Amino acid sequence: MNVFDLLEDDTRPRAPPIPQATAADRMAGKRLAMIHAMHIDALDETKAMMLKVEAGELDAGTLATKIETLDMMRNYVRFGNLCGRECEFLNYHHSAEDGDIFPVILAGANDGLKAVIQRLMQEHDVIHELLLTLSKNVAALLADPGAETFAQAKETFCLIDRVVRSHFGYEQTELEEALGFYRAL
Numbered sequence: 661m662n663v664f665d666l667l668e669d670d671t672r673p674r675a676p677p678i679p680q681a682t683a684a685d686r687m688a689g690k691r692l693a694m695i696h697a698m699h700i701d702a703l704d705e706t707k708a709m710m711l712k713v714e715a716g717e718l719d720a721g722t723l724a725t726k727i728e729t730l731d732m733m734r735n736y737v738r739f740g741n742l743c744g745r746e747c748e749f750l751n752y753h754h755s756a757e758d759g760d761i762f763p764v765i766l767a768g769a770n771d772g773l774k775a776v777i778q779r780l781m782q783e784h785d786v787i788h789e790l791l792l793t794l795s796k797n798v799a800a801l802l803a804d805p806g807a808e809t810f811a812q813a814k815e816t817f818c819l820i821d822r823v824v825r826s827h828f829g830y831e832q833t834e835l836e837e838a839l840g841f842y843r844a845l
């Protein structure tokens with residue numbers, strides 16, 4: 661599986677409905693969407709800082725100066741720190757799903773639901789690789805804040821931003837019933 665498979669929603673297996681699931685189960689399952697929303701907020705905040713850096717670079721370009729202002733340097737570092745926080749935050753979330761949540765569902769799941777969990781775990785592997793790359797990009801950016809190191813981190817961050825949003829949407833939709841029904845969350 662590669663990064664772009666995470667953007668191909670029609671290749672993802674769908675969870676069979678659980679007829680015995682109650683409205684209360686589905687309500688409980690919606691908590692995952694709330695957790696995801698916190699991560700989305702963090703991604704949005706990081707993206708806003710990224711746009712601020714880009715605007716600063718444009719300004720510097722129009723002034724035809726190569727001097728990186730103190731303000732720009734600070735924003736490069738801020739973006740790097742936000743990306744670093746993202747890496748930890750998402751790693752923690754996926755570890756909790758892989759280690760605590762998915763095993764509970766798998767213990768009772770039928771083949772259809774198992775296929776969804778397997779797919780989600782494969783997606784976690786792909787995202788984990790991207791997070792490792794971002795973590796390296798962040799180290800380079802913080803060691804030498806500038807246009808080049810920023811561009812690298814930005815590229816990885818934008819990819820993560822796209823695939824994580826897609827992953828969240830799939831996961832929270834397909835697992836909504838199962839999370840509550842199997843008391844996994």
Ligand SMILES: [Fe+2]
Nearest residue numbers: 754757780831
């Ligand atoms: Fe996940």
Ligand SMILES: [Fe+2]
Nearest residue numbers: 753757828831
């Ligand atoms: Fe998740």
